[in-house]
Amino acid sequence: MSLHSPLHDEHVALGATLVDFAGWSMPVRYSGDIAEHNAVRTSAGLFDLSHMGEISVRGADAVDFLEYAVVGRMGAVGLGRAKYTMICATDGGVIDDLVVYRRDWDHFVIVANASNKDTVLAALIERADGFDVDLDDESASIALIAVQGPASEGIVTAMTARDADNIAALPYYAATHVVLTGDIHAFVARTGYTGEDGFELFVSADEAPDVWRLAIATGGDAIIPCGLSSRDTLRLEAGMPLYGQELSRDTTPFDAGLGRVVVFGSEAKPRGTFVGRDALEAARDAAPTRVLVGLVGEGRRSPRTGYPVVDADGTEVGIVTSGAPSPTLGKPIGMAYVPPALADPGTIVGIDVRGRREEMTVAALPLYRRT
């Protein structure tokens, strides 16, 4: 029996195709993958992300605890700001990638991937020993709804009843508490996973259907509901990693080209220990054995997760982590781990596409950047 989002009835009424995703029954598409993808690039798309995990960290030691538990410097996150970070194991492997929102001086909300939420919560509880913090899994009571795309600022502003000017003024990776039409309280963040401007609305599960319908009514022709399939091609074009594909317990943030999220501190701004520090310092200082790169093809076949990257002799030298026909670029794209010698943009590599060799050109990430 899979878990149902608080918006499940809305999805059924909209005729969504539902699939099992990390134990949840979630919409993979409503109208069509490409139309949904293009709506986000050109206007706006509406996503149900209620499967994502929300873990609240409260208490006098909240900052010290997070500084120890995750690889980023959470003490430096301002009130009402968000930070992309990771939680790593002692060996430096990524347990999950996270967005951490600072709600108050002693209150943070961690958003974790649905598939990893229980693992993240268990790791946090273990790491909280000796710190004065309360950890609460609020995933069931919080719904997360995203409005993404160039029209999203206007739509979310029009959904807001009081202090609507705060929406346009919100910087990227910042969040604020607003009151939506219908006296619905929402914590609205300018964050997303699409490569476009966009907002993520944290609302109570009870009020989620009202917010969902408000977004559709307010957006009118400018917004359509979008499923997980378009979310995946959008994030792939934008070069954003997906846990389980680009990131795993067997990769460090440095492998994925995301070493910048690990903050070791400096003489001027020292940082204490955190879980995985020693292994991550070693990973930083070691010569890389593999590099995460973008791939662009000129043929029709797309690289797909798990396909081997092969050299001129057909020997496997790397692996594709994600791939799809790119709706925006109109050609096959992907991400892959390759040896450093093959990682320069412009290098031609072979991909074993179901027994046939297809040539792809290595390209810098992201493959799509909004103008």
Next chain:
Amino acid sequence: MAMIPEELVYSSEHEWVSGDLGEGDEVSVGITEHAADALGDIVYVEGPSLGDTVVAGEVCGELESTKAVSELYSPVSGTVTAVNEKLVAAPESINADAYGAWIFKVELSASADDLLSSEAYGELTA
């Protein structure tokens, strides 16, 4: 609920077959609406080539959507007598009308007796 026309027969690999099913008869083959819905927007179709021999239950091509790749199985055995060239430029016509968009035609080398009725296929995909 995906449509399953009564006048067609089906394979458990989600292909439909239209036409008489005796040895020497020519049939048209496509994929079902259920399969097209599961794949999402189809962007690339590669069926068998004209003159190829196809064998029931064996892979004879592939379909690629933004979401996934799926192998195309031949539901019948015989020789390919036609391929739908329109699908090269417009693979999305399978999503628009799965039962109108035939992918290839086969002259049967043996009668095709073990395909599913619309009712049986409906039970399979229920």
